[in-house]
Amino acid sequence: MAVPTDAPARAKGRPRNAATDHAILEATRSALAELGWGGLTMGHVAQRAGVAKTTLYRRWPSKNELVVDAVAVLFDDLExxxxxxxxxxxxxxVQRFAALLSRPETQAAMLALFAEGTRDPLLRQRIRESIVDPQKRLVHQGRANAQARGELPRDIDEAAARQEVDIIFDTIAGAVEHRILVSGExxxxxxxxxxxxxxxAPLAALSTGHP
Amino acid sequence: MAVPTDAPARAKGRPRNAATDHAILEATRSALAELGWGGLTMGHVAQRAGVAKTTLYRRWPSKNELVVDAVAVLFDDLExxxxxxxxxxxxxxVQRFAALLSRPETQAAMLALFAEGTRDPLLRQRIRESIVDPQKRLVHQGRANAQARGELPRDIDEAAARQEVDIIFDTIAGAVEHRILVSGExxxxxxxxxxxxxxxAPLAALSTGHP
Amino acid sequence: MAVPTDAPARAKGRPRNAATDHAILEATRSALAELGWGGLTMGHVAQRAGVAKTTLYRRWPSKNELVVDAVAVLFDDLExxxxxxxxxxxxxxVQRFAALLSRPETQAAMLALFAEGTRDPLLRQRIRESIVDPQKRLVHQGRANAQARGELPRDIDEAAARQEVDIIFDTIAGAVEHRILVSGExxxxxxxxxxxxxxxAPLAALSTGHP
Amino acid sequence: MAVPTDAPARAKGRPRNAATDHAILEATRSALAELGWGGLTMGHVAQRAGVAKTTLYRRWPSKNELVVDAVAVLFDDLExxxxxxxxxxxxxxVQRFAALLSRPETQAAMLALFAEGTRDPLLRQRIRESIVDPQKRLVHQGRANAQARGELPRDIDEAAARQEVDIIFDTIAGAVEHRILVSGExxxxxxxxxxxxxxxAPLAALSTGHP
DNA sequence: CACTAAACGAGACGGTACGTCAAGTCTTAAG
DNA sequence: CTTAAGACTTGACGTACCGTCTCGTTTAGTG
Structure with missing residues (x-):
């Protein structure tokens, strides 16, 4: 005698423990900082978080997705x-970004994720959506502030502005990353x-009208 | 370095087959391109190269060193x-560097090596010595050419020149790498x-005397 | 035994669904026949019976007891x-017993139960009480019939009669089981x-007075 | 410089350690006796034998085959x-067979193997070939001895003799097994x-010519 | 009729063992 | 002394069930 309930989204069964998510992500970050990507095992994370390995796999399909989520929050501090x-x-x-990149867990996580991203387009997309692209807001806001102060000319073309943001973003992020992660200085x-x-220099040049 | 080819002291027993080195490095590159870092196994490389695993380990202490050697040669083409x-x-x-970074084996190898390098200072040093720093010659030579043409002022301070090369190098390499490897465009x-x-713009500014 | 059907003490809350018991036992038998003991999982049985795993455990403490109950009923047909x-x-x-032992679910269940019984004295006892010993009635009745017809002498000693029943039972049951389950013919x-x-032969010998 | 080796099958690579086989089988038997079939894990056996799990799987495809080999030798003592x-x-x-069946490792192993055999025809065949059928020699030899002594008539028909051996074997083995393993006495x-x-009785009857 | 207490489904949860895979080492015989 | 082949130890992998738990939802009988 099935009574059709019109409840839109009924959560059936035992609900997940929300605290477990935080414990796992925190364990992931600390394990990452101590052991690096290669030393990071799912069993290890589970043990640190006081959780069964199955619980990890029930929530994240693989190490990659777990680390993306664990690391993404670190970038929320950038303002x-x-x-x-x-x-x-x-x-x-730049100083804040450099400080973030100097933390061991960020180093291990970022490059390892980027490395995996070269093989897995979906992962690369997740990384961009969760980690990389959100930081472009910093460039947007910096330009807006400068424009409000009259240091930079107002945008004329929307598309051109986006292109400029992209190139500035790639340049800043790339230079800092290369300095710290590759050159190791x-x-x-x-x-x-x-x-x-x-x-x-080029921004000033732009503001004075040069191509 | 891990590949002592020139034999100053005559070996006693059966001499190593020099062709084996090339076969192994070639197998490493192709396996890397197809399977990525994670899918690259020593057993696999050995099989592709038609060689015993023992032979690999006798010539390179680990996967890292092998890949460094396999990839380093790719950068020799940059001129x-x-x-x-x-x-x-x-x-x-920049166009040539971008083309190089677009090749799958380069992508997989570079980021994986950088990632491992964040954990292993010795590996990072090897990467810098074998792969990264040699490319600074490009900046040096570019500046020298421009100076010879009068596009850039002559160096006054040796140390300042090196600093300038470093920062230009980090910027160019970092921006291109970020564009291709991280942003994926x-x-x-x-x-x-x-x-x-x-x-x-800043180079022009420099040439007109601004600090 | 694990299925208290007759309610001496009135239950307070929602009464158990009696049909569920049959569904579960039936599901157990069919799963056993298809997958064998090793492939029989509680989750599987629950799914087949359209029942939650909890419901199984609420009624039977373990797989062993469940299978004992599921299989015991098969032997009730022997007359x-x-x-x-x-x-x-x-x-x-013998023909009926052989037919019963030829059914896949009986084979899987019997030997698996016997196997578990070698490790768990309580289970062995339950098996004997629920499955094995009840069949001795067949030997008892057969002897009684034969005695009524004069084919066998009357019992003199009660204990000796029981011993004789035991040994005949072990011999018949053992031989048929060995033929079908072990020899596989x-x-x-x-x-x-x-x-x-x-x-x-020996029964005839007994009837003619030999010890 | 072909040196003609008359070795039929040249073993390449490092040869297997023969002692390992014995250590594993011994570990299997002792673990079986202590923990029973259900408690017997491959990891456990490996640990006891001082061997890696992979070594087990390299030599035996599964627990079944391993236990067959481990147990089969026990029956060689029957003479x-x-x-x-x-x-x-x-x-x-019969006394010797009963003694063998009373040992814990034999009990756990035999019935568990028979149970698995009901599901896997290949395993059943292996069990018959390795364990069951070889014991028929005991019946054969017993009959031969009795015939030599004149206690039993000579065989006339080869096929009939084999059938008789089979039925005697099923009866003896089945009765003893049922007594000990099932009835638990x-x-x-x-x-x-x-x-x-x-x-x-029936053997005597046979010897006097009854059908 | 509302209340209450158990039955019930669903699924999260901590565990244990599984069988596989790759890493890197060791052992043999052949060159 | 190098090489090929493969045995070997180690350790992580991701999966499958286990038996328990925690929910929200029925469902009868009773107060």
């Missing part, structure tokens, strides 16, 4: 501030200052 | 040409042109 | 008939006839 | 002796004597 000048704003955000204050100088 | 203008030279070398002609423009 | 002669009666009952009419002959 | 009379010979061999001296009496 664009308005310090009154474009140079100051750029230096501040710190992004010290001096380096940031010099890099900002390098970056400001 | 700086003198096309008569700094813009043309930059565009040409091609470095098309238009992008290269725009990026070169961005890059030329 | 001793009075066909007018001891030989005919023995052949008839059918108990055809000819085999039954020959085996009955073998069995009648 | 038919010539004690001068058919009764004595039967009692002796010991095959004491008295039981053996009574069972032998039961068995001798």
């Amino acid at each position: 664009m501030t308005d310090l009154g000048s474009l140079r100051a704003d750029i230096e501040a955000v 710190p992004a010290c204050e001096q380096w940031i200052s010099r890099f900002t100088t390098l970056l400001l | 700086m040409t003198d096309l008569g203008s700094l813009r043309a030279d930059i565009e040409a070398v 091609p470095a098309c002609e238009q992008w290269i042109s725009r990026f070169t423009t961005l890059l030329l | 001793m008939t009075d066909l007018g002669s001891l030989r005919a009666d023995i052949e008839a009952v 059918p108990a055809c009419e000819q085999w039954i006839s020959r085996f009955t002959t073998l069995l009648l | 038919m002796t010539d004690l001068g009379s058919l009764r004595a010979d039967i009692e002796a061999v 010991p095959a004491c001296e008295q039981w053996i004597s009574r069972f032998t009496t039961l068995l001798l």
Whole structure:
């Protein structure tokens, strides 16, 4: 005698423990920092989180997705501030990005994810959606602030503005990543200052009308 | 380094087959391109190269070193040409670098090596020595050409010149890598042109004497 | 036993669905026949019976008890008939027993239960009480019939009679089981006839007074 | 420089350690006796034998085959002796068979194997070939001895003799197994004597020419 | 009639063992 | 001393069931 319930989304069965998610992600981050990507095993994470291995697999299909989620939150801390000048704003955000990239768990996670992403288009998409693209907001906001201050000309073409954001984003992110992750040298204050100088030149040029 | 080819001291027993080295490195590259880092197994490489696993381990201590050697040679093709203008030279070398980074085996190998490098300082050093730093010659040579043409001022301070090379190198390499490997979008002609423009502004500024 | 049907004490809450018991036992038998003991999982039985796993465990403490109950009922069909002669009666009952043992679910269940019984004395006891010993009634009744017809002498000693029943039971049951389950050959009419002959000899000898 | 080796099958690579086989089989038997079939895990056996799990799987495809091999040797001890009379010979061999069946590892192994055999025809065949059928030699030899002594008539028909051996074998093996494994009662001296009496009657009858 | 207590489904959960795979080492015989 | 072949130890993998638990939902009888 089936009584059709019109409940839209009935959660059946025992509900998942929400705290478990946090415990797992936290365990993932700490294990990642200590052991690196290669040393990160699902069994290990489960043990650290005080959770059965099956529980991990019930929530994340693989190590990749788990680490994406575990790492993504780290980037939420990046914020664009308005310090009154474009140079100051750029230096501040670069400094924060560099600090983030200097943390061991970020290093291990980022490059390992990028590496896996070269093989798995879906993973690459997830990485872009969850981690990379959201950071473009920093460039958008920085430009908006500078435009409000009159340091940069207003956007005329929407598409051109997006292209410019993309290229600036690739340049900043790429340079800092290469400096820290590949060259393995710190992004010290001096380096940031010099890099900002390098970056400001074309922006200034743009603002004065040169192609 | 892991491949002692030139024999200063005459070996006693059966000599190594030199062709084996090439077969192994070639097998490594093709396996890497097809299967990615995770799918690359020593047993697999050995089988492809028609060689026993023992032979691999006798010549390279681990997968990392093997891949470094297998990939390093790809970068030897990068050459700086003198096309008569700094813009043309930059565009040409960026185009070649982008083409190299678009090849699947390069993608898989580079990021995987960088990822491993974040965990293993010795490996990072080997990567820098074998792969990364040698490419700085391109920046050096490009600057020298431009200086010879009078497009850039002569170096005054040796140390300052090296710093400038470093920051330009990090910027170019980082931006192209981020564009292709992380953002996953091609470095098309238009992008290269725009990026070169961005890059030329500060160089031009430098040439006019600004710090 | 694990299925308390008659309710001496009035249950308070929602009463159990009696049909569920039958559905579960039927599902157990069919799953057993198809998948064998090793392939029989509680989750599977539950699914087949259209029932939650919890419901199974609420009614039977373990797979063992469930299978005992599921299989025991099969043996209720065995009946001793009075066909007018001891030989005919023995052949008839052996034939029925052989037919029962030829059914796949009986085979899988019986041997699996016996196997588990070697490890778990309580289970062995349950098996004997629910399945094995009840069949001794067949031997008892067969002897009684034969005695009524004068084919066998009356019992003098109660204990001796029980011993004789035991040994005849072990012999008949064991031989048929070994033939079908171990040797894996059918108990055809000819085999039954020959085996009955073998069995009648000592009974005849007993009837003529030998110890 | 062909050196003609007359070795029929040249073993390449590192040869298997023969002692490992014995260690594994011994570990299997002892684990079986202590933990029973259900408690017997491949990992456990490997650990006991001081061997990696993979080594087990390299040599035996599954638990079944391993246990067959481990148990089969136990039956090699059964021997038919010539004690001068058919009764004595039967009692002796039944006693030995009963003793063998009383050992815990034999109990756990036999019934579990028979149980698995009901599902897997190939396994059943292996069991018959390795364990069951070889024991028929005992019946053959016992008959031969008795014939030599004149206690039993000579065989006339080869096929009939084989059928007789089969039925005697099923009866003896089945009765003892049922007594010990199913009924769970010991095959004491008295039981053996009574069972032998039961068995001798038809044999005597046969020897006097009855069908 | 509403209340109550058990039955019930669904599925999360901590475990244990599975059988497979690759890493890197070791052992043999052949060159 | 190199090489090919393959045995070997180790350890993680992802899966399958286990038996328990925690929910929300029936469903009868009773207060």
